[in-house]
Amino acid sequence: MRRISTIFKALFLSSLRSPVSLFWTIIFPVLLLAILGSIFSNVGKSISVKVAVVNESSTFKGTNMDFSSHIVEALNEMSKATDDKTPLLSIESSTTQNFLQDSIEKLKLGKIDAIFVIPKLFNTYLYARVLHFPSKVKSESLEIYTRRNSQSSNIAFSILDSVVGAFNNEFMKRSGVTNQVLLKTMYVSMGSSSFSYVNFLITGIIVMAFMTVALFGVTDDLLVQREKKVLRRIFVAPVDRGHYLFGMTLSNLVLEFIQLVLILVAGIWMGAKLSFGPSAIFYLLLTLFTTMPLGFFVASFAKSANSGSALASIFNFLFMFLGGLFFPISNVPLAAKIVAYSIPTTYLANGLRASMGVSPSPTPEYLNVLVPVIWAVVMTLYSIRHFKWEV
Amino acid sequence: MKEAIVEVDNLKKHYGNVKAVDGISFKVLKGEVFTLLGPNGAGKTTTLEILEGLKKHDSGKITMFGRTLRTNVPREIRERIGVVLQENNFIEHLRVTEILKMFSNLYPAPLKIEEIVKIVSLQEKRKARVEKLSGGQRQRLAIGTALIGNPDLIFMDEPTTGLDPQARRNIWDMIEKFKSSGKTIFLTTHYMEEAEMLSDYIYIMDHGKIIAKGTPQKLVSSFGGDKIIEARLSADDDKILELERMFNGVKIENSKVTFRASDLPKNMKSFLDWAENNSIEVEDLSVRQSNLEDVFLKLTGRSLRD
Structure with missing residues (x-):
C-alpha cells in the first residue's frame, strides 16, 4: 500500500503541476460546459x-x-x-x-x-x-x-x-x-425533470471528462513514462507493475473526482438541476471504472507517446460526438447511429441522464450497464495481453 | 577471501542471430568496483539490464546475494540494489527532494533525504524541478535515487557518458566515496580513463564475450609493459602506412600516429631515421605508458570508441 500511495502521490502531483494536463483535464470540461451551455441553453425552450x-x-x-x-x-x-x-x-x-x-x-x-x-x-x-x-x-x-x-x-x-x-x-x-x-x-411521477440542455450537457460533460482523463492521463502515465524510460527506472526499484498500475489509477480517479466536483459546481451555477440518488452514484462509478481501461487499451496499441496521443484523440472524438455527449443523436444518419449504439459512452450517457433525472434513457437500462462493462472487460483483457512495458 | 555478491555463469542473451551476450561468466566481490569495459554494442548494458531485472536472459546462471535468479529479480533483492541507468529521466514537474522522497518511500530502510542531497551536491537545487536540471545535475540526482535505499550493490551504466569533464570528475569523486564507505559498485563504461581510475577489477567485453579480465595494473602489464610512441607527421597517408610494416599496434588517426615500442631506444631510432630519410617533419613526439585503450586495441585491432 505504501508503494501504491507513493506512486499515486508522485503522479498526481505531477499532473496537478502540468499546465497541459490541468487545462485538458480540469479547465477544458468546465469551459466547454460554460460555452455550450451558454450558446445552446435555449434548446428545448422553442420546441412546442x-x-x-x-x-x-x-x-x-x-x-x-x-x-x-x-x-x-x-x-x-x-x-x-x-x-x-x-x-x-x-x-x-x-x-x-x-x-x-x-x-x-x-x-x-x-x-x-x-x-x-x-x-x-x-x-x-x-x-x-x-x-x-x-x-x-x-x-x-x-x-x-x-x-x-x-x-x-x-x-x-x-x-x-x-x-x-x-x-x-x-x-x-x-x-x-x-x-x-x-x-x-x-x-x-417519472423521477425525471423536463428537458434542460444544461442538465443534458452536464451529464455528457461528466462522461467526457472521465473519458478524457482515462484516455490522455493514462496514456501519458504509461506511454510517455515508458518512452522517457521513467518506468524502467521505477521498476528497478522495489516496485512491481501492479503497484504502478494501482497508483496510476488512483491518481487519475482523484483527478476525475476533482473534475466532477468542478463540473457540478459550474453546472449548478448555470442552473442545472440533477438528482443524486443511489442510481446516479452507481452510474458515476460505472462511468469511472469502465472508461479507465480506455487509456490502457490505447496504450497497448501505440508504439510511441505521439502515436498514443493521436490514437487517444481519435477515440476521444468518436466517443464524444457519437456518444451523444453534447447533442442528442436521435437524428444522426443510420451509419453514424450504428456506431453510436456500439460505443460505451452512448450507454453511459443515457444511463447517467436517466439516473440523474435529466431525460429518460432511449436504451434499456440493462444495456446501459452491460455494454460499457463488456467494453471495459474486453479492453482490460486485451491490454493485459498486449501492453508492452518496455520498448 | 571477499564474499561474491554477484556470480554469473555462462550467461547468454540472443536477439535473433545477434549474440548480445554470448556465454559470459564473472564474479563481483563485496566492496569492490567491478567494471565491464567495452565499446558501444559490446553487450555491457544488456548484461547489466539482465542483472537489474529489466531483461530476461536466455540461459546461464545468475546468483545475487546468495539467491539464484530465474526470470526476474525479486523485490527483496531490489531492495538491496541501487541502479543508475544510462538515461535518467524522472516524473516531470516534481522537485529534486520530491523525487528523492518518492524513491525513499519505496525502500524499507532508506537514508535521509538531506544526507543524499549533500552527497550528490544538489543542496542549491533541492527545490528545483527535475526538468530544469542540467545533464550533470540530473545524473547526480539519478545517483541520489540509487543511493537513497542504502543499497549494498550499486549498478551504474555508463554514468558519465555525455557529461562535461568537470561533471565527470564529480561523479568519479562520488564513486570513490561510495567505495570507501564499503559499497559494491558494478560499473559499465567505454571510457578507458574511468575504468582505469575507479576499478578494482575489469572485464573487457567485445561482441558479447569477455576478452580479457584482471585488475587495471594486471591488464596493462599483461600487455608486456610496452611503451607507446605518439607523433604527428606531415606526410601523405600512403607514406605513413609504411609504418604498419615497421612497428606493432600502429594506429593512424588523421596525421597522428601511435604505435607500440617493445624496445624503446631501438624503435625510436628506427622511426626517426624513417622520418628523416623520407623528409617527413615530426611534431608533438611523445612517449607514454600503455593503458587500457592500448590493451583493447591490441586485443581487437579496434579503438574503444570505434
Missing part, C-alpha cells in the same frame, strides 16, 4: 409542447351543447402553424380510456408534456349549470396530467390553463354562470 387530449365527453354530441368540442377545437387551432412559426401545441387526441392509459405512459417517459382530459359528463354538467340546476348534477372538473418540475410540462399546463380560463371568461360568464369550470391537476 406535446399534449394528448382525451375527450371522454359523450353527451350532447353533435348539438350546440357539445361544450367539450369547443375546447378541443380551440386547442386544435393552437396546434396549427401560422406565418411559418412553430405551433405552440402539438396535439394527439382520442376519446378512449386506453388512449388515456397510453398517454400516461408516454408522459412518464417524457414523450409528451401533458394530458388534457375532458370528463364523460362534462357537457351535461355545464348544461345543468347554464340552466341553473347546480344541486342535481355532480361537479365535473377538467383534468390535466403533468410531470412535476418539468419545464415543458409547466408550459403545457400554462397553455391549457389559459384555454380553460378563456373558456370560463368568454363562455361561462356570458352564460351567467358563476361557478366556473375547474381544473384539476394530476401529477405523474
